[in-house]
Amino acid sequence: MITLTNLRKVYPSPDGDVIALDGLDLDVDRGEIHGIVGPSGAGKSTLIRCLTALERPTSGTVAIDGVHLTGLPERELRQQRRRIGMVFQHVNLLDARTALDNVAYPLRIAGTSRAHARRRARELLDLVGLADRGGSHPAYLSGGQQQRVGIARALAGDPAVLLCDEPSSALDWATTRQVLELVKQVRDRLGITVLIITHEMSVVRQVCDSVTLLDHGRVAQHGALRDVVTDYGTTLARDLIPLAATPVGVERAQLEVSFSSADVPVGQVLARLADLNDLAGVESGTIETLAGERVGRFQLDLRAGDKDTVTERLRAFGLHVEVTR
Ligand SMILES: Nc1ncnc2c1ncn2[C@@H]1O[C@H](COP(=O)(O)OP(=O)(O)OP(=O)(O)O)[C@@H](O)[C@H]1O
Ligand SMILES: [Mg+2]
Structure with missing residues (x-):
């Protein structure tokens, strides 16, 4: 579903080139929840930016569901981007709009009629357990509820892939559990592929089927959770327990x-x-x-x-x- 091949991203800088991604290969199957972990500077954010095509890789390819993003003209790229839903650490909801309008907003931008956008937004709020809060403005929602609205908004365009960038690091432990539980439900119901960037191993333990450890822009370790955890003595096995x-x-x-x-x-x-x-x-x-x-x-x-x-x-x-x- 997500295939990265020999991905390289080099940032030129006055002190010499910074190699953020150094020949990265990654394969995530459809319907899988995959975690990306790694120390600060490992290349996690760069990877996300390449996946959403906000950044052009220096070389290598990014393919989502068989479609190569690298090399697409800007117009088609914009269309492909709709196939990727994004969930961020800070939800960035529009304060002046209700929860329902926040979820409907991306659909309106994409040209969906107001009635249809609102109907779809209602279904999505229902899916994330907020059917009765559609009329509330973000200021009147808890952090966890705002993140739920963020997930509903990310799902509005029926994406094939949900990218979550540190989705829970602004939340307390109990709320994190609920939000991750929701991500799992969404995957089970919609069969969507989920990529979670996180620095918290507890997130990986709770929801991920498989995991990649990035280090210096390379894959240091990769595999199904049940395999890496019994690869005793390795970084991931130690960090997971x-x-x-x-x-x-x-x-x-x-x-x-x-x-x-x-x-x-x-x-x-x-x-x-x-x-x-x-x-x-x-x-x-x-x-x-x-x-x-x-x-x-x-x-x-x-x-x-x-x-x-x-x-x-x-x-x-x-x-x-x-x-x-
Ligand atoms: N726009 C840029 N220009 C120059 N160098 C950059 C740029 N963006 C990232 N880098 C460098 O690329 C490397 C990878 O950065 P990246 O932000 O992807 O790491 P990260 O894994 O997201 O780290 P963190 O956990 O701290 O968010 C770092 O050495 C960083 O300094
Ligand atoms: Mg980062």
Whole structure:
């Protein structure tokens, strides 16, 4: 559905060229919710701008649903852009217009009749759970409700792709959950393809089917969530199952154990760790449900015996073990 091939974007600057995207390949299937994560400066915003064709790539191609955006004349590009709905961190609703008119606005601009635009806007407000707030102005809506209106507005042109740029970073935790839940519902009902740019791993954990880690304008890691999370020891596996930071002054644990319930049931992992308690004690740990499996990480401190023996026994249980100190 979204195909980026060998995408490069170079910004000339007085101090030398800045390579924002450095030969990026990306493939997102129809109906998938795909997360793009990466450190500041990795190229996330540049990627979005290339996808929406606000920016022309230096080389490489961008294709949405088989249509190559790169090389299209401006007029056709404008038409293609309608196939992409955008949801931003800051919703930017028109303050002077009601929620209903905000959703109808892009349709009116595209030349839809007032009656039809309002009918469609009502359906969309219903879809995002705001059927009874169409007459409210943005100032009278909560942040989460405004984001819902933003999603309805993004869906007005029946886009094939929904691009979400940090959709939840201005929202609190509970509201974020609701908005992400809505994105999932929208995908389930409309079969739309969703790309979410985020710096929050919790967003990826909650809604994404697959994820790409960008670094220095390149794909550093990529895959279905269930695969990257069991690629133990990698950046994404670690970031998806974060451990509490070791307090200052406390020595780091010596062993780290990872597992997925696809390989070992959680109850068994806990029983095995309890069995080993005299040799290695659990210092901290996390268990998450991710892509339908329970996945976890524990930090263990050696109490008796030697590292190799303990490591071997843990591995024999089917656990992934890393020696961290
Ligand atoms: N218009 C521009 N002119 C020059 N350099 C730019 C421009 N836009 C982005 N860059 C550079 O390109 C690189 C990628 O920037 P980009 O904004 O895509 O990163 P990002 O992943 O969105 O970061 P953040 O998480 O901080 O938003 C950075 O080194 C940035 O300085
Ligand atoms: Mg950015």
